Structures are given as structure tokens and as C-alpha cells.
Amino acid sequence: MRRIAVLALVLSLFGAATAPARAEMAPDQKREIERIVRDYILANPEVVEKALMALDAKRQQEQAAAQARAVHEMRDTILNSAHQAVVGNPEGKVTLVEFFDYNCGYCKRALPDLMALIQSNPDLRVVMKEFPILSEGSVEAARISVAVKEQTPKRYLEFHRELLGRPGQADRAKALQVARDLGLDAKALERAAKDKAVDENLIEVQQLAHALGIGGTPSYVVGDELVFGAVGFDQLQEKIAAERKACAGETAC
Structure with a gap:
């Protein structure tokens, strides 16, 4: 037939x-x-x-060509938006961008790879884009996470690792409990999670993801290339090295 x-x-x-x-x-x-x-x-x-x-x-x-053009056209927002947290080396020459959801099992699996990449690449700058698409709990957790970025940016990576690494579903209550466990001001974070800056952060990421054709997590941007899924340390390291080589002589990529 x-x-x-x-x-x-x-x-x-x-x-x-x-x-x-x-x-x-x-x-x-x-x-x-x-x-x-x-x-x-x-x-x-x-x-x-x-x-x-x-x-x-x-x-x-x-x-792939259309996505590369979209990445190039929106490069400044992807790499340099003031809304998203930056971890690793904020002044690093090479940038890796990750779109993630706190309830994404593959994101949890990819967390050790991200930490290993930061450890192995002192010049790596990582932009964290909250992309809560799996549940309402994901949105609630993301709002608290963005509030951590706004209130105590130096503690963001610590909070991110703890929330993403804990078993079970993430939601507002769990995110606030993680904050309390880390000695953060949970009440202040709860208030900050309602701020306009949090809305702007999440809306910007949603619009970027739509424009780039990203529909799942984790997804990455390295240079003008989109990488979908938890592809592992080796593949991401290879792309970071290629981007570093392509940017030789430039002040930043």
C-alpha cells in the first residue's frame, strides 16, 4: 500500500x-x-x-541553514541578553548557550557534562536560558531560579546544580526548599519571582526558542550551530574546540 x-x-x-x-x-x-x-x-x-x-x-x-541564519541574526540576544544568568567564565572567549527545563530528565543527565565542560575550559562562558516547557511546575521552578539570578547572581550556579540534581519533580515549593537549604532568603525570592524582570526573561527565551526552531531540552547553541539533545561531553567539547579555533584572533566569539 x-x-x-x-x-x-x-x-x-x-x-x-x-x-x-x-x-x-x-x-x-x-x-x-x-x-x-x-x-x-x-x-x-x-x-x-x-x-x-x-x-x-x-x-x-x-x-539547518535556516537555523544558522536565525542564530546569526539574533546572535546578540542569544549571547548577551542581560536577562539570563552567565556561569563559567563571564569574560570567556567561547560561549555555550543551554536551553533547559528543571523537569527534563535529559537535562539532569547532561548536568555533569556541563560542569565538566566548565572545568575543562577556563575560557568557556555559559549562558543559561530557562525554557520551562514540560509542566506548570517547570514554570514555577524557573521563576524562582530567575529570581535567584536577579537577587544573588553569584549563587545561581550552586542553586541550579542543587535543584536540577535533586530527584523528583521540580515546582515552586521544591525550588524554595532548595533556596532555604542553601541559606538563601526564600521569602525575598518568592517576592522577586513575581517581578516583571522574571516575565521578560521567560518571554524572551520562549520567543528565541520559537524563532530558532527549538522544541525540546536540553538544546545548545555553539557559534552559529544548534545542538539538540543530551549529546554528551565529547561532542560538546569538540564543538567548543572548533568554535575556539574559528575565533582565533578575535576578542570574543
Whole structure:
């Protein structure tokens, strides 16, 4: 059934592509061309498979190119927005951007990789983009996390590691408990979580993610490249090294 559907699609595309020429043909000529195309495809079905694979590869390349253009066009907001926390070396030459959700299991799995990257790359600047998409609890936890960034930015990474590393679902109550456990002012954070700055942070990240085609976490930006999923230390380290090399002689990437 799938082969018949594909055949019908190919024939319809052939018909559309050759419509002007076909309009000038006699009915028997049109039928003969259609028969030749049909017989060839039925005798060589792998041609259809190869064509579909080539079409899929072309679309992926076009999507990657469009995403790279979007990253380049919005580079300043992605790398230098005042809304998001910066960890690692704030003056680092190479920047890694992470979109994450506190209830994302893959983000939890990727946390040790992030810490290892910071440890292994003294010139690495990491921009943390709160992208709570999995639940209302994710949004609540993100608001407290952004409040930590606004109130005590030097404690942000400590808070981030503790909240992301704890088992169970993250929400407002859990985020506030983590804050109390770390000796932070939970009441002040609860008030700060209602501030306009928190809304601006989360809205900006949502808009960026939409523009870049990011629909899941963790997702990363290195240079003009988007990296999707918990790809591991080695792959991210390779991309960081490539970006460092590409930026040789520049003051920042």
C-alpha cells in the first residue's frame, strides 16, 4: 500500500511539473508517457526510495541553514541578553548557550557534562536560558531560579546544580526548599519571582526558542550551530574546540 501511495505521489508530481508540455500533447501521447513512468517506477522501486531520501536530506540541510541564519541574526540576544544568568567564565572567549527545563530528565543527565565542560575550559562562558516547557511546575521552578539570578547572581550556579540534581519533580515549593537549604532568603525570592524582570526573561527565551526552531531540552547553541539533545561531553567539547579555533584572533566569539 505504501508503494502504491508513493507511486501516486510521484506521478502527481510528474504531472504537475510537466503540465505546460503535457497541455500541448495529444491524449494518447500523455497516456504513453504516464505508462512509461509508471512501468519504470514499478520495475525500479528503489528509485523512489532514493528520491525520498534525497528530498529528506535536502530539507534537513535547508532547515539547518535556516537555523544558522536565525542564530546569526539574533546572535546578540542569544549571547548577551542581560536577562539570563552567565556561569563559567563571564569574560570567556567561547560561549555555550543551554536551553533547559528543571523537569527534563535529559537535562539532569547532561548536568555533569556541563560542569565538566566548565572545568575543562577556563575560557568557556555559559549562558543559561530557562525554557520551562514540560509542566506548570517547570514554570514555577524557573521563576524562582530567575529570581535567584536577579537577587544573588553569584549563587545561581550552586542553586541550579542543587535543584536540577535533586530527584523528583521540580515546582515552586521544591525550588524554595532548595533556596532555604542553601541559606538563601526564600521569602525575598518568592517576592522577586513575581517581578516583571522574571516575565521578560521567560518571554524572551520562549520567543528565541520559537524563532530558532527549538522544541525540546536540553538544546545548545555553539557559534552559529544548534545542538539538540543530551549529546554528551565529547561532542560538546569538540564543538567548543572548533568554535575556539574559528575565533582565533578575535576578542570574543
